[in-house]
Amino acid sequence: MTRILITRPLPEAICEAARLLPGVEVEVRQMTTPMKPGEMRGALVIFDVILPTLGDLFAADIFADVPEPRTKLLANFGVGYNHIDVAAAREAGVAVTNTPGAVTDATADIAMTLMLMTCRRAGEGERLVRAGNWQGWHPAQMLGTHVTGKTVGIIGMGRIGKAVARRCHYGFGMDVVFFNRSAVADPGMPAEQMDSIEAVARRADILVIAVPGGAETRHLIGAPVFAAMKRSGILVNISRGDVVHESALVKALQANRIAGAGLDVYEFEPQVPEALKLMENVTLLPHLGTAAQDVREAMGLMAVENIRAHLAGQPLPNAV
DSSP, X not given: OEEEEEOSOOOHHHHHHHHXXXXXXXXXXXXXXXXXXXXXXXXXXXXXXXXXXXXXXBXXXXXXXXXXXXXXXXXXXXXXXXXXXXXXXXXXXXXXXXXXXXXXXXXXXXXXXXXXXXXXXXXXXXXXXHTTOOOOOOTTTTOXXXXXXXXXXXXXXXXXXXXXXXXXXXXXXXXXXXXXXXXXXXXXXXOEEOSOHHHHHHHOSEEEEOOOOSGGGTTOXXXXXXXXXXXXXXXXXXXXXXXXXXXXXXXHHHTTSXXXXXXXXXXXXXXXXXXXXXXXXXXXXXXXXXXXXXXXXXXXXXXXXXXXXXXXXXXXXXXX
């Protein structure tokens, strides 16, 4: 009997699909918090397959403590896998998969939500109404930034970056400039690739961060980028929290170096700096990037398909 661990409660359609795999026994961990180191070590010994997700930190030291794990596959729930040391997993004989594609449009939609909410002061306005402090319409009330026709700068022109760019260009008539580590032959719309993040920051009215997480991108966006941005510029982060140097962002906002920020992710989430909570020009969402029923089900079913292929001895559809 193949033992499978799902590390968080998932939509029932996913758990049921996993249970229907031949010859398996599925256990669903009922806690919504990330696994603790001891739990991960134990799981590597007990289970043949683990379906982990964001926050389940399968770091190198975990594999070092379990050099010959029973687990042979980490079928990650999510496109981002910077919480898994893939090299250490591979050294221990553990394959890793993820769920690309399923998250693209949902994450791009959240980028647009953050962009519009921050530029048009929607969160601030809703708080005003809910608090009973709205005195009625007047011509100079809560004047924000008009989005249509502005320039969006995108850092990371992968699937999600391109999806954001399409929405901005075709939906809002925005000019698109971007930075990507490698050349992008066909961005899918009129767009200008620039040679540095700072060059994009100088041009952009709204700067969207859409790079993968991991050691290579940690604190990629910090004080030099904020210094390059327009004082009227808005930062939007839909990637991973630690891609943005959070304390540098707070300082830039407090000094009015940039005009605002829209954040779905945080460097030390679920902890959010009190300074950010107190700023009306910052939109704060609780990591909603893929939080739609059909999207989460599609992600989970893709993870289950990776497991099915592994159990059948077939090539993994989404190996990383």
